[in-house]
Amino acid sequence: MQNYTDMFRLDGRVAVVTGAGFGLGRAFALGLAAFGATVVCADRDMPNAEETVGLARQSHGKAEAAHVDVAEEASVDAFWDKLKADHGGLDILINNAGVTSLPTRTHELSIAEWDRVTNINLRGVFLCTRRALPMMMARKRGSIINIASIAGLLGYYPDFARLAANYSAAKAGVIGLTRQAAAEYAADGIRVNAIAPGWHGGTNLGAASRGRWTPEQTARAEAAIHAGIPMGRRGTPDDLVGLAVYLASDASSYLTGQVIAHDGGWSAV
Ligand SMILES: NC(=O)c1ccc[n+]([C@@H]2O[C@H](COP(=O)([O-])OP(=O)(O)OC[C@H]3O[C@@H](n4cnc5c(N)ncnc54)[C@H](O)[C@@H]3O)[C@@H](O)[C@H]2O)c1
Structure with missing residues (x-):
């Protein structure tokens, strides 16, 4: 009989979490390390990545920091070359690094801002995934978890701009990439799923726009979210x-190509 208590363990697995220096990525990195994985905390912000590593080690987890800018091909290639040299392969990838724009209606969104956000949030997921897949194919196993958003599933406009279309479109693209890769690599033992978070606090996402709002605007936005x-x-x-x-674990061994909304019920009603 299967040992059910061990099915979530990740001992001996090598994991990469992009954007692990803060927010959701830091929590993912600490969680995977707590379950026994060796976690490479990849971020363009090295001091923050080092801080995540310190927190993991305080809890006796195995973690190390690495620099990557997921939108830059040369940076991504250098990161994966070093990962392969240091660890020999990869079992788990969480494509988490992401940014937002200031909330902007679509006709006011600049092309430069469209490119900046889609380059990080969608192209970055592709650049990392295309390097991770051959390493997982060599091991005949792997789990890729793409961090999308409910903005990739639903439009959102509570009578004022609260998001921007570059963010929503990139996250919808991540969902398409997830499903396509799941279909292509299932026979190689690689599972690809997406998490679509709703609103999560305690992160820096959107900090630039929060800093520009009056207390009244903040209260209005908060009320619209909670409603x-x-x-x-x-x-x-x-x-x-x-x-x-x-x-990430064998507990989800028959699950691939899925998008799981994690949103307190937002997308269910
Ligand atoms: N917080 C939420 O409510 C929420 C909701 C839905 C989806 N998400 C998604 O979750 C992911 C994490 O967001 P968060 O809220 O933790 O944000 P955050 O800003 O707190 O953390 C993002 C991390 O990604 C890193 N990063 C940004 N651009 C990078 C790049 N080009 N290369 C490497 N690292 C880079 C940052 O340095 C930072 O450490 C994002 O993809 C975001 O779109 C968040």
């Missing part, structure tokens, strides 16, 4: 850890 969430609250980074460990 849309049946559970009546934002999520936290820690709320997401169990789902990430599940998707």
